[in-house]
Ligand code: AMP
């Protein structure tokens with residue numbers, strides 16, 4: 001069969017075509033069955049000459065897609081938005097959000113959901129094109145995205161996968177053959193993003209502000225069915241749902257803290273209901289340990305600083321709980337009471353998640369009350385001595401206590417003694433401890449200068465640096481000799497590092 005001829009035959013008025021299905025698409029559109037206020041039907045705007053720059057074959061396979069059928073023109077046409085995969089009914093999602101504390105109506109201003117791919121295991125994943133043209137929610141924006149920022153999202157999201165942190169994923173980055181206007185002209189590109197769903201705290205805020213209670217209920221029921229089916233049938237399912245989201249977000253943010261990930265723009269529209277990390281704009285990994293670390297140039301007050309992320313997580317969840325109030329109880333006062341009770345647990349749940357992950361990083365198998373101070377004492381020392389976060393844990397793992405200035409300090413020696421005594425009080429052997437630490441302390445993180453180096457080469461046509469970086473980031477716990485170069489902190493000339501939102 002000649003796929004190209006067939007594609008041409010099926011061209012529709014909007015300039016998009018429908019593809020045949022050798023690629024393995026098995027698409028459902030459950031989101032489009034929600035009340036219509038939640039979306040606008042919206043096809044991607046066709047682009048001049050789409051070309052796939054990078055394609056995630058292993059993710060394609062997990063999704064039940066056939067990488068070969070998505071090579072060349074076929075994949076480029078779909079990932080560029082010129083063709084709609086069979087069964088897809090594209091739409092732009094409506095949502096609102098608190099951006100740096102200010103509430104606004106938002107929505108997919110430059111993205112469309114093509115549909116939900118059902119995997120061979122029966123799992124459901126959103127397939128979204130980001131940078132695919134204007135939508136009714138674009139406001140003043142052009143609906144487009146630049147190659148650099150889309151590749152950046154590809155790198156960081158796949159690094160998160162390697163680190164074992166729940167995240168949206170990146171299937172492809174496709175150039176459009178068109179330029180976009182930012183501070184300078186940039187190559188236009190589209191990211192194909194894969195997510196457990198794109199439901200956000202902001203989607204619920206949109207429902208609460210612009211929908212009827214039935215709309216809000218429909219959205220909550222949908223989210224429960226998709227992400228928390230276990231609460232179905234419980235006495236107050238919406239309260240259980242709230243508690244589950246609180247738990248998952250606490251666990252997620254704890255995982256960010258364990259690797260020094262700074263999201264940079266934790267607006268409520270960038271917080272998922274599924275518990276996946278989403279929207280890799282100005283995010284970056286902390287090198288020198290300092291809770292006040294901020295990379296984003298627009299975060300002037302440090303609202304989204306490393307040390308503030310747990311607090312902001314709680315703040316965002318309060319906005320989520322507020323949105324859910326009409327479903328929690330018919331009596332408003334009672335609803336507020338239930339919401340407050342649930343929210344009051346967040347700090348404790350977060351701390352428990354944080355401490356338990358830090359125990360693993362220090363090779364601790366069981367629980368002692370003093371572990372908390374053992375951990376905070378170390379972090380304080382790291383702050384005082386401006387120690388590299390990742391490399392300090394790596395050094396402790398391999399007992400390589402030269403190099404860093406902190407390891408020579410008397411206070412550190414005292415701390416080290418206490419830590420050794422702590423390890424001796426558990427029954428596990430030194431080897432067990434070492435193994436636990438290896439598995440929980442990444443050797444490599446996407447260091448800012450490495451990410452920049454890969455992106456600079458990639459936007460100039462050389463993808464090899466990025467491909468190599470992705471390979472290393474896929475196995476951050478390997479601690480191999482080949483990875484040693486990637487463990488080095490940035491030279492001082494590359495600091496302070498700044499990220500920008502001009503995506
Ligand atoms: P973000 O900062 O990526 O979370 O985006 C915040 C909001 O701005 C979302 O509603 C986006 O869809 C929208 N947005 C960002 N960039 C553009 C753009 N180039 N064109 C239209 N909307 C955009």
Ligand code: MG
Pocket residue numbers: 269270279
């Ligand atoms: Mg966003």
